[in-house]
Amino acid sequence: MKQTYYDAVIIGSGASGGAVAYTLTKAGFNVAVIEKGRLMKREDFSKDELAYCRRDIVTPNLFEEYHVIEEKVDGKWEATPTYDSGISFWNGNIVGGSSNFMSGMLHRLHPDDFRLKSKYGPIEDANVVDWPISYEDLEPYYTLAEELVGISGHYEPHPYEPPRSTPNFTQPPTKENAVVTLLDKSCKALGVTPLVTPRAVLSKDKGHRHACYYSNFCGSYGCSSGAKSSSREALLYPALATGRLTLLTNTHVKYLHSNSKDQVSHAVAVDTITGKEKTIHGRLFIVAAQAHESARLLLNSANKYHPNGLANSSSELGKNLIFSGGGSGQGELHKESLKEISFDALMQPGYFINRSILDWYFIDDWWHGKFKGGSVEWMFEHQNIISRARKNNYEDGRLVWGKALGERVVERFTNQKSIRFEIFNDWLPNDNCYVTIDPKHKDKYGMPVGKLRINGHPQDLKVGNYIAKKCEAILEGMGAKNIYSSVSSAPAQNLVAGGCRFGDDPKTSVLNRYCQAHDVPNLFVADASFMPTGGSVAYTWTIYANALRIADHIVDVLKKEQV
Amino acid sequence: MQRRDFLVMGSALSLSPYLHAETVTTQQKAFRQVSSLIEAVQGHMFPEGGKLPSARSMHTIRFTEETIFHPTYDKDIRAFVIEGAQELAKRENEKFLSYTQREKERALRRYEQTDYGSNWLSRIMTLTMEALFSDPVYGSNIKAAGWKALHTQGGEPRPKTRYIQL
Numbered sequence: 001m002k003q004t005y006y007d008a009v010i011i012g013s014g015a016s017g018g019a020v021a022y023t024l025t026k027a028g029f030n031v032a033v034i035e036k037g038r039l040m041k042r043e044d045f046s047k048d049e050l051a052y053c054r055r056d057i058v059t060p061n062l063f064e065e066y067h068v069i070e071e072k073v074d075g076k077w078e079a080t081p082t083y084d085s086g087i088s089f090w091n092g093n094i095v096g097g098s099s100n101f102m103s104g105m106l107h108r109l110h111p112d113d114f115r116l117k118s119k120y121g122p123i124e125d126a127n128v129v130d131w132p133i134s135y136e137d138l139e140p141y142y143t144l145a146e147e148l149v150g151i152s153g154h155y156e157p158h159p160y161e162p163p164r165s166t167p168n169f170t171q172p173p174t175k176e177n178a179v180v181t182l183l184d185k186s187c188k189a190l191g192v193t194p195l196v197t198p199r200a201v202l203s204k205d206k207g208h209r210h211a212c213y214y215s216n217f218c219g220s221y222g223c224s225s226g227a228k229s230s231s232r233e234a235l236l237y238p239a240l241a242t243g244r245l246t247l248l249t250n251t252h253v254k255y256l257h258s259n260s261k262d263q264v265s266h267a268v269a270v271d272t273i274t275g276k277e278k279t280i281h282g283r284l285f286i287v288a289a290q291a292h293e294s295a296r297l298l299l300n301s302a303n304k305y306h307p308n309g310l311a312n313s314s315s316e317l318g319k320n321l322i323f324s325g326g327g328s329g330q331g332e333l334h335k336e337s338l339k340e341i342s343f344d345a346l347m348q349p350g351y352f353i354n355r356s357i358l359d360w361y362f363i364d365d366w367w368h369g370k371f372k373g374g375s376v377e378w379m380f381e382h383q384n385i386i387s388r389a390r391k392n393n394y395e396d397g398r399l400v401w402g403k404a405l406g407e408r409v410v411e412r413f414t415n416q417k418s419i420r421f422e423i424f425n426d427w428l429p430n431d432n433c434y435v436t437i438d439p440k441h442k443d444k445y446g447m448p449v450g451k452l453r454i455n456g457h458p459q460d461l462k463v464g465n466y467i468a469k470k471c472e473a474i475l476e477g478m479g480a481k482n483i484y485s486s487v488s489s490a491p492a493q494n495l496v497a498g499g500c501r502f503g504d505d506p507k508t509s510v511l512n513r514y515c516q517a518h519d520v521p522n523l524f525v526a527d528a529s530f531m532p533t534g535g536s537v538a539y540t541w542t543i544y545a546n547a548l549r550i551a552d553h554i555v556d557v558l559k560k561e562q563v
Numbered sequence: 564m565q566r567r568d569f570l571v572m573g574s575a576l577s578l579s580p581y582l583h584a585e586t587v588t589t590q591q592k593a594f595r596q597v598s599s600l601i602e603a604v605q606g607h608m609f610p611e612g613g614k615l616p617s618a619r620s621m622h623t624i625r626f627t628e629e630t631i632f633h634p635t636y637d638k639d640i641r642a643f644v645i646e647g648a649q650e651l652a653k654r655e656n657e658k659f660l661s662y663t664q665r666e667k668e669r670a671l672r673r674y675e676q677t678d679y680g681s682n683w684l685s686r687i688m689t690l691t692m693e694a695l696f697s698d699p700v701y702g703s704n705i706k707a708a709g710w711k712a713l714h715t716q717g718g719e720p721r722p723k724t725r726y727i728q729l
Binding site: 040050414 | 607608609610612613614615635636637638672675681684685688689692693695696697698700701710712713714715717718719720721722723725726727
């Protein structure tokens, strides 16, 4: 049988893989997207808490595929496979990747996020560097992503809101719960400016996708109307409609093979159902497997030309892995103490708390000094029924059960609602946060698993704690009870970036400014791996925008046949 | 902390290599030998006459068996559910099922004093809550009685099959 030879082979179908596939197929090129998982369509999704949120249904079984996590315990580095800890570092292994399951509260980076070192100077024990591109380079693609994938919102000028080339969002904000009245009032009393949250959820129909139907179960679930702006709905379906996209599902790439020093020749993959190995050939290869897995794939692709891993002449591959720093907190709004809005309005299911705070993105505090801060998103506690019922059922260290348990749980569901904040701040890149491949542990396909050493920087905690106190005060002003917050160095497994830094110097970076490997011109890495610093917002909008940016460059490369 | 360490923490016990290595069929036999005891514990946690549906009326033991033997369930925890029940039976000289409510309460609180027992009771609580509040398609939230007791309902669309069988 004749071997198909694609113009581009994309490994991974999440936000970045989808964006590159969209641009390339629209430009007339034949593309293969390889996805380890299956295709789940809109009509396949349901709000099944047990399956989606409590079992490994859309991620691999941890006894078969896992990571090894190395963290400092009592001053010593301790390595634990995730099949032992039960904490999975997989994020939605189906077509569209984790973008199917995101909450979708997105922001653009601020222009100063691109020049953090120049702006704030070096930080001890942190590898902060400026980006090789500026906000101005990325702005047109933020705008393109906003329109193309569909981000709803309302622009309000704010000192830390980045400039826009269009006056406002084309999709108006999603509907809001009445609780914003309390939140806005409390913020105002404290001199804080709440902003409408840009959300990767459609408020109006758009092409083949329907507007949000406010299911009350959004984050962690696939969307049944197509409103959520996943790579699958927004990019891959239109790419498939061109007739130039081949979607290879249930296909896991083990490594990339090179016949010469400066070129990848094919991907060696395995059919995850039959176990049969196959090769996939193309002119260009675009890795988009999510940061820690992309670095692992390149490390597992070491060969005689690249003995330390593909595209690793800088020895920077896998280094400076970052997560999202910060923490979260919440408080309870009780029926009997609720003023200004009705309890029924508070309990209205489905509508969002469309509020974000950027006031502390950069902090200039008379006591704490000047430093880079972070952003805050407001939301209701996740409405999952089992997890809410199961929560806080201890008294004096003993489990509550029997009739007392029933009274306690019914009270929680019928007389109060918890409101929550999440803080996003920079996870400072440092020498003790990186991914390598484990010398001992292998997955079920016989490939070494990713070994992640994870270490947070003390500055991350300082920022998180500073903002958490501010948010607790807002909850107090709203009349919330039992307020608490938690800020730690525990990584958010779904917010991972870095490991293949981009930069202009091949000695200190893996990728050039177009996310093309310095060492291997027909190899690109499109996901969040390129980010030298993470900014203080969720990565997804930046991933979409940057992938659309580099896709334009890839089109030029293919057109000029430079490789 | 590693999960296996956590499961057996503070106990002279360990997850039995014998049981752990056994086939699912053998484990199912072992489960059935302790299922009455687990059912009794669930009944004590979720009794008749409370604000939540009782474990007995919702057949939570059936859900428990179907759940822990489903391929998606963690095999270590499956073994722990069985061995924790065996340990409780042993500690109470196989008399737990004949105890009065007050005796059961005392026995379970005694068991809870050990880290192992506390972890096991917590696991049984989680499994029983999963039974009562998961989608009715899983068989134990009968006619959505668990959701109704909480004046809530699951999201739409509801699952048509268990565990997204495509």
